[in-house]
Amino acid sequence: MKVNATDIGQMASASDVIFDALREAIARGDVKEGQVLRQDHIARMFNVSRIPVREALTRLEEQGLVSTQRYRGAVVASLSIDEVREIFEFRALLEPEVLRHSIARISDEALAEAATYAEAFGTEHDSAKWGDLNRQFHYTLYREAGRPYYLQTISAALDRVDRYLRAQLVLTDGMERARREHEGILRACVARDADLAAELTRAHILGASQSLVAFLERTRKENGEALV
Amino acid sequence: MKVNATDIGQMASASDVIFDALREAIARGDVKEGQVLRQDHIARMFNVSRIPVREALTRLEEQGLVSTQRYRGAVVASLSIDEVREIFEFRALLEPEVLRHSIARISDEALAEAATYAEAFGTEHDSAKWGDLNRQFHYTLYREAGRPYYLQTISAALDRVDRYLRAQLVLTDGMERARREHEGILRACVARDADLAAELTRAHILGASQSLVAFLERTRKENGEALV
DNA sequence: ATATTGCAAATTGGATCCAAAAAACAGATG
C-alpha cells in the first residue's frame, strides 16, 4: 500500500498548538517579560476553553519561560543579568562540544545549507529575521552530532535567552561581528577542523555574552527595570 | 511582628504534589519503564479529579520522564543504551565544571556534610538508600557553585538516568568502586584542588557509564527488552 | 490626605460532564 500516511497519533493537540505559539512568542520577545498571561484571554484567542491553555502554561513554566504564583497567574519570566551570564556560559560549554561531534560526520549538504543561512544572515535587512537565521545557522551545524539530548538542552537554553540575543544583535554592533564570526566557524567546519570550529564557537558565544551583559548593565542602570 | 510566616502563595497545588510524587517514583524506579500511567487510577490514589493528574503528566512529559501518545495515555519513558550513554556523557561534561566553580567558595560545613553522606554511603547496608546518598553527596558538593541553571539541568539529567544509576550500584561492582571514588573526590575538595576534583568527578561518571552500558548490553541481549 | 476595612469583580484551581478515539470483545465469515 502506498499512501502518504501521516501519524495521526502524533497530531498536535490544542495544548500543543498553544504551547508552541506561546513559546515562540516569548522566545522572540513578542510578549515582553513581566507581562501576565491571562488564561481566559489566551483561550479566547485560540477559541478553546481554559483547560488546554493551562496545560500549555504549565509546560512553559516547566521550561522556565514563565513563572507562576498560585491564583495569581503566569508572568513571562525575566532573567537577571547573572542568569543571562550563566546561560550563555552554559551554552559556551555545550555548543562547542556538540559541534565537535557534528563535524566528524556532517554532510556536504548540511554545510551548504549552513552557508546559505550565513549568507542570508549577512544580507538580510529586516532585523527581525536575524535571530531566526542566526539560530538556523548554528542548528544546521549541530544537527548531525547524534546527540539529541544535548540538542534539546541547548534549544531550551536558547529559548530562555533568545530575546536577549536578538536585542544584542540589533542594539549593539553585534550583527556585523556575528556575521564575521559565522564565516570563520563555517570555514573551520568546511575544513573539518573540529578544534578550531569549537574554539571559535566558544568565543562567539562568550563574546556575545560579554557584549550583551555590558549592554544590559548600561540600560538597566538607566531604566531600573528590564525592557527586553 | 514576629510570627512563623510561611509563604502561602508558594504552597503546593494538587498538581505539584502529584508531579513530585510521580517524578520521584519514576526516577527511583518504583514504577517500571514502559508502565502506563492511567489518569483515573492516579486520580483515585490522590483523591482528586483527573485535571491535576493530567497537569502533572504533562510536566513529566516536558521533563522527558514519560512519553505520551494522543488518546493512549502516558507511558514511563525508557531509554535506549545510546540515550543512557549520551546523558552520562552530558553529566560528565557539566558536573566537573560545576564542581570546579563550587570548590572556589565551598564552606567547611558543606564539606563536612558531604563527608557524612560519603561515610553513610559506605556503611549503609540497605541498597535502596544508596542512590539517595550518592545523589546527596554530589549535590552537596555542587550546591554552592552559584550556578542554579546548571544545577537544574544536572538534576533533570539525573532524574532521567537515576534508576539505571541505582541498578549499576546494586547489580554490578559499582558500589565499592563508587565508595572509593567518592573518597578521592572529597579529599580533592578538602584540599581545594579544583582540577583534580573535576577530573576525578569526570572519571567517576564516565566509569559508571561504561560499567552500566556494559551491564545493559549484557542484560538486554538476554532479555530482549529493558527491565529496570 | 492617608490608611483601613468591607465588599464586588476578576481570576485561578479543581470537579464534573461530554464527545472523540482507542482498546477489548463478540459474532460472522472464510
Added chain:
DNA sequence: CATCTGTTTTTTGGATCCAATTTGCAATAT
C-alpha cells in the same frame, strides 16, 4: 482455526461549571 467486522467498554482531551483566592474599589475612620 484464524481473520475480519461491527459493537461495547475504557480512556483520553476538552468544555462547562463551581469554589477558593486575589484584586480593585468604595466607604469609613484616623
